[in-house]
Amino acid sequence: MSSQRMIALAGAALALAVYLNGSAMAADLSPAYNDPPAFQWSGAYFGAHGGTAFTRMPNPFADRNGFDAGAQAGYNVQMGPAVLGAEIEGSYLGGAEHDVRGGKVKEKWRAAAKAKAGLSFNQTLVFGTGGVALTKFEKGDNLTDSSGWKAGYLVGAGIEQAFAGGLSAKVEYDYIRTPNVETTTTLGTSKSTIGSHELKAGVNYRF
Numbered sequence: 001m002s003s004q005r006m007i008a009l010a011g012a013a014l015a016l017a018v019y020l021n022g023s024a025m026a027a028d029l030s031p032a033y034n035d036p037p038a039f040q041w042s043g044a045y046f047g048a049h050g051g052t053a054f055t056r057m058p059n060p061f062a063d064r065n066g067f068d069a070g071a072q073a074g075y076n077v078q079m080g081p082a083v084l085g086a087e088i089e090g091s092y093l094g095g096a097e098h099d100v101r102g103g104k105v106k107e108k109w110r111a112a113a114k115a116k117a118g119l120s121f122n123q124t125l126v127f128g129t130g131g132v133a134l135t136k137f138e139k140g141d142n143l144t145d146s147s148g149w150k151a152g153y154l155v156g157a158g159i160e161q162a163f164a165g166g167l168s169a170k171v172e173y174d175y176i177r178t179p180n181v182e183t184t185t186t187l188g189t190s191k192s193t194i195g196s197h198e199l200k201a202g203v204n205y206r207f
Contacts, residue, residue: 039123039162041083043206046073049172051200053093053107066094066107068200074116083125085116091198095138100192102185103142107196110135110176112154123162130155133176135196137183145184152178152194166206174198 049072054065074087088111095106111134118127133154137146158172176196183190 039120040078041076041120041125041162041206042078044073044075045168045204045206047071047202047204049089049091049170049200049202051198053091053096053110054197054199055096055098056195056197064097066096068093068198070110072202072204076116078120081120083116083118083120083127085127087114087116087129088112089114091200093135095140096196097140098192098194098196100143100181100183100185101190102187103183104140105143105146105181105183105192105194106138106140107194108136108138112174112176114154114156125160125162126158127160128155128157129172129174133178135176135178135194137181137194142185143183144186145182145189147180147182150178150181152176156198160204162206168204168206169201170204171201172199174200 049070051068052065053068068091070089070091072087072089074085076083076085091110093107093110095108097104097106112131114129114131116127116129118125131154133152134149135152136149139146154174154176156172156174158170160168160170162168174197176198178194178196180191181194183192
């Protein structure tokens with residue numbers, strides 16, 4: 001083979017190598033597309049809520065009802081689309097009234113410890129909740145004494161929407177049933193089972 005042909009082949013090989021290397025470098029520099037990570041509800045949070053505590057359905061805004069305001073804190077664990085969690089909350093109830101024998105009793109404060117379970121649809125969470133509630137009852141019309149703090153149970157459901165920056169907003173309904181609420185009137189002492197409702201909206205900050 002002549003030297004000129006060898007030089008020509010060597011040049012062609014060098015040009016091919018430079019071209020292939022440049023193509024590989026260009027491919028490395030091109031941005032790769034990755035799916036954004038799925039939203040996660042796992043972690044701790046705290047927040048505040050406001051709404052109404054009412055005596056009976058279907059009107060949550062009747063005169064006998066009280067303003068509900070308070071705070072909550074909790075922790076969620078997400079496993080696939082399922083979200084499990086626990087929450088504690090405290091609320092001022094504004095004196096929602098309930099009929100008892102011979103008079104009325106008022107709800108003033110409530111503390112609750114709740115378990116939560118729900119399904120996540122990315123940044124939307126639909127959940128149910130249940131737990132223990134402690135309610136402080138005070139004297140209303142014609143009462144001379146009431147039970148003070150009494151324990152009951154709570155069940156409820158809600159929906160929560162997450163936003164950027166760790167913030168989320170929720171709407172929640174809870175039913176609270178408190179047995180053996182003792183009251184005293186001129187007719188004597190009696191015990192009643194009190195059924196209460198809460199409808200509230202709130203905001204949470206997750207961290």
